Amino acid sequence: MVFYDKIISMIGLSRILDKPWVVWIILCIVAFLAYGHILHAPFQFDDLGILIGNPNIESIPHFFKTWQKLERKALTFLTFALNYQIGKHDPFGYHLVNVLLHTTTAIFLFYIILRLLSTAGWNCSILPQERRWFALCASLIFLIHPLQTQSVTYIWQRSEVLSGFFYLLSYLFYLKGRVQKKLVYYFLAALIFYIGIFAKGTIVSLPVLVVLTEFYFFGTKQSRKIIGWMSFTFVLTFFVSVLFPHPFRIFLEKFHLGFLVRNYEEMKVDYFWTQFKALMVYIRLCFLPINQNVDYYFPIVRPWPDWKVALSFLALIFIFTMAVRLYCSNRLMSFGIFWFFIYLMPTSMMYLLVDLIFEHRVYISMAGFGIFLMTFLFTSINDIRWRYSVMIVIFLSLGTLTILRNNLWRSPVALMEDTIKKSPLNPRPYLNLGTYYYRQGELDKAAIYYEKAIALKPFYIELYNNLGLIYRDKGERDRARTMFEKTISTNDKFVLGYLNLAYTYMDEGNLSKAEELLERALSIEKSDKVYTALGFLHFSKRDYGQAQDYFFQAMEFNPNNPKAFYGAGNVFFARRYYKDAIQMYQKTLTIEPNFAQAYENMMRVYYEMGDFENYRKLSDGLRRETLKRQTLQESS
Numbered sequence: 210m211v212f213y214d215k216i217i218s219m220i221g222l223s224r225i226l227d228k229p230w231v232v233w234i235i236l237c238i239v240a241f242l243a244y245g246h247i248l249h250a251p252f253q254f255d256d257l258g259i260l261i262g263n264p265n266i267e268s269i270p271h272f273f274k275t276w277q278k279l280e281r282k283a284l285t286f287l288t289f290a291l292n293y294q295i296g297k298h299d300p301f302g303y304h305l306v307n308v309l310l311h312t313t314t315a316i317f318l319f320y321i322i323l324r325l326l327s328t329a330g331w332n333c334s335i336l337p338q339e340r341r342w343f344a345l346c347a348s349l350i351f352l353i354h355p356l357q358t359q360s361v362t363y364i365w366q367r368s369e370v371l372s373g374f375f376y377l378l379s380y381l382f383y384l385k386g387r388v389q390k391k392l393v394y395y396f397l398a399a400l401i402f403y404i405g406i407f408a409k410g411t412i413v414s415l416p417v418l419v420v421l422t423e424f425y426f427f428g429t430k431q432s433r434k435i436i437g438w439m440s441f442t443f444v445l446t447f448f449v450s451v452l453f454p455h456p457f458r459i460f461l462e463k464f465h466l467g468f469l470v471r472n473y474e475e476m477k478v479d480y481f482w483t484q485f486k487a488l489m490v491y492i493r494l495c496f497l498p499i500n501q502n503v504d505y506y507f508p509i510v511r512p513w514p515d516w517k518v519a520l521s522f523l524a525l526i527f528i529f530t531m532a533v534r535l536y537c538s539n540r541l542m543s544f545g546i547f548w549f550f551i552y553l554m555p556t557s558m559m560y561l562l563v564d565l566i567f568e569h570r571v572y573i574s575m576a577g578f579g580i581f582l583m584t585f586l587f588t589s590i591n592d593i594r595w596r597y598s599v600m601i602v603i604f605l606s607l608g609t610l611t612i613l614r615n616n617l618w619r620s621p622v623a624l625m626e627d628t629i630k631k632s633p634l635n636p637r638p639y640l641n642l643g644t645y646y647y648r649q650g651e652l653d654k655a656a657i658y659y660e661k662a663i664a665l666k667p668f669y670i671e672l673y674n675n676l677g678l679i680y681r682d683k684g685e686r687d688r689a690r691t692m693f694e695k696t697i698s699t700n701d702k703f704v705l706g707y708l709n710l711a712y713t714y715m716d717e718g719n720l721s722k723a724e725e726l727l728e729r730a731l732s733i734e735k736s737d738k739v740y741t742a743l744g745f746l747h748f749s750k751r752d753y754g755q756a757q758d759y760f761f762q763a764m765e766f767n768p769n770n771p772k773a774f775y776g777a778g779n780v781f782f783a784r785r786y787y788k789d790a791i792q793m794y795q796k797t798l799t800i801e802p803n804f805a806q807a808y809e810n811m812m813r814v815y816y817e818m819g820d821f822e823n824y825r826k827l828s829d830g831l832r833r834e835t836l837k838r839q840t841l842q843e844s845s
Contacts, residue, residue: 226341232319235345236352240312243353243611247362248304250619254641255365257648261298264737264767266290271768284407285368303364310370311361315352317377318576319344324384325541328426335541335587343583346600350579355498355610356491360569362618363503368409373573375405376412376552383419387427411555411570418551425536425544480565483509484557485521487566491553492528494568495578498610504628506635507566542584548577621645636662636669644675652679670696670703677709681716689713704734708742720750737767744776753780771801775810782810787818 226232252260264271266289288306296302322344326335335343351357360369379401386394405412487507494501510518528546535543552574582603590596617624622645628638643658659676662669677692690713696706707730714723723746730739744759757780763773778793794811797804808827815824 226345232341232345233316236315236319236348237312239349239608240308240315240352243608244304244308244311244361244615246612247615247618248301248308250300250304250362250615251621252298252300252303252364253618253621253624254644256300256363257644259365260289260293260303262767262770264769266293267769268767269294271766282368282407282409284404285371285409288367288371300364303367304362307361307364307367307370310367310374311357312352314370314374314377315348317374317381318351318579319348321377321381321384321576322347322580324381324388325422325426325544328388335584339587343587346604347576347579347583349604350582350607351575353604353608353611354495354575354578355501355607355614356494356568356571357575358501358611358614358618359503359567360572362615363569366569369411369569369572372405372409372412375401375408376415376573377576379405379412379415380418384422411552411573414551414554417554418548421544421547421551425540479509481558482518482522483507483565485518485525486510488550488553488557489521489524490566491568491571491574495549495571495575498607500631501568501614502628502631503568503624504632504635504637505566506632507564509565539584539588542581542588545577545579545581545584548580549574550577552577634665636666636672639665640669640672640675643672647675647679652683655679668699670699670706673699674703674705674709677713681709681713686713686717702733704730704736704739707733708738711742711746715746715749720746735766737763737770737773740766741770741773741776744773744780748776748779748783751783753784756780769800771797771804771807774800775804775807778807778810782814785817787814790814 260266265275265286266272269290272287272290289303292302292306323340326340326343360366360373379398382394382398382401386392386398402412402415490505532543532546535546549571552572553570556570586596586600590599617627622642625638625642625645628635629642632638639658639662643655643662645655646652646658647655656676656679659672659679663672663676666672673692673695677689677696680686680689680692690710693706693710693713696703697710700706707726711723711726711730714720714726727739727743727746731743740759740763744756744763747753747756747759757777760773760777760780763770764777767773774793774797778790778797781787781790781793791811791814794807794814797807798811801807812824812827815821815827
């Protein structure tokens with residue numbers, strides 16, 4: 210105990226953190242301990258729908274052709290495309306990039322806090338010899354808090370982490386320019402801010418944080434000018450967007466920023482009232498991060514007579530009142546509170562979103578919480594031994610909860626079962642779990658979860674579509690047709706419903722009905738999936754020239770669509786262009802190595818050519834792969 214007391218008492222006076230690489234190593238080691246075990250975790254829900262089979266990710270040229278359609282998160286999609294070029298569908302690289310971005314963002318936070326604490330002309334409550342430890346501890350809160358797991362571990366939420374990365378980097382350059390009075394840093398801050406918008410639009414709250422920083426930490430004549438001009442700009446922008454919405458949108462679209470504006474007539478007051486409850490959930494999770502949920506059941510509410518909304522509103526009034534009162538007595542703690550809420554402004558005040566609450570939305574808000582919590586501990590516990598003992602307990606607790614939470618992300622079944630347990634009235638986790646079992650070939654289990662979801666949300670078109678796929682795979686075509694027809698009747702713009710219904714009619718030989726459906730699908734969306742379906746339709750009609758054209762159009766849309774190459778291979782095989790057929794099948798297998806029909810058709814081509822040596826090689830290889838898959842299924 211004596212040795213422990215000496216170590217603790219020396220921490221506050223130690224100069225070990227004076228070397229930057231020490232801080233980097235500490236944060237990297239802690240990040241690896243908290244997130245190292247999820248690097249091989251599988252893709253989860255939106256990862257499967259957005260990242261797997263997306264031509265914007267699987268083809269860099271296609272991405273640059275269509276990036277303006279993705280402008281809202283174009284930069285995020287570009288990073289995924291680069292990931293795909295290196296590791297294809299191996300989740301390791303995707304997770305690694307997320308963790309590295311998160312760790313680097315924590316390092317940025319460390320230097321931001323140091324600059325805030327060393328602001329000239331401001332009497333800080335943190336002793337100079339403890340400021341590096343304060344900055345490190347606040348950064349550790351940001352790094353290992355379990356509330357961050359949804360942003361970091363969920364691959365698709367890289368948009369949040371990447372936006373946070375640019376958020377803090379831009380803020381850091383602003384602070385550097387403000388202190389050193391060099392315009393080049395202001396220019397870099399503005400440039401990085403603009404780039405960060407294409408990661409995710411939530412970065413738009415940064416100017417508000419800049420205004421708060423000027424007010425809290427500088428307070429000079431220059432600060433008053435900056436605050437005045439920025440406030441005038443905010444007010445002017447708001448009135449221009451309301452009075453002249455169409456010209457304002459056109460102006461933003463010139464800079465590819467049209468996604469930042471919303472139609473004000475779409476805004477609903479009830480959404481904002483419900484956000485009071487959501488904000489209190491975020492605050493509760495900051496202090497007590499248990500019972501986390503990847504997909505909350507959080508229906509929209511009216512303010513009255515919902516007493517939870519009223520209590521949440523009063524609690525938030527109290528918190529803001531406390532933050533204002535703390536401005537004089539503990540300005541740093543007050544600043545941390547306001548930072549927490551500033552980052553949540555876009556999702557809680559500016560935009561009307563489909564989902565009212567998600568844990569990843571507090572990603573950079575956790576920086577404000579870290580500043581608030583560390584300020585409270587450093588200013589309220591004077592005894593260094595007690596203070597750092599409490600902090601060690603906090604770090605160990607948060608780290609343990611993060612590791613436990615990440616363990617759930619390593620299993621799609623465990624994560625969705627946990628979500629169903631906490632949100633039994635939410636149909637989406639049932640859909641996700643049903644889809645997992647469908648991909649595993651467990652059709653009966655998948656159907657059970659889809660039917661449970663339909664009972665909760667009778668007009669969920671994805672559920673009808675997926676149930677139709679199950680019935681079609683089981684050979685129950687009448688029931689499959691009924692499900693696909695429900696998807697179209699519920700939403701006549703749902704392209705997958707038309708495609709799957711058309712494939713069902715093709716299986717039954719009703720090609721005229723299938724063609725009618727595909728033409729309607731094509732009028733809604735021109736995509737590789739539609740062109741591929743049209744290719745198979747014309748192949749069934751023995752119209753090989755038209756089929757070939759459609760398959761090649763599908764390849765132009767998505768050069769990594771295995772079905773398009775497989776279909777083209779079938780066309781060449783039917784026309785006895787055997788070498789071309791083999792090339793198409795080989796391309797199919799390069800994209801999708803487990804495409805059994807491509808193996809079988811390529812064997813038939815070699816047989817027709819009289820190339821029995823390659824025929825035997827493929828036959829032996831296919832037999833080995835079949836036995837290997839059977840062994841894996843039995844062992845699992």
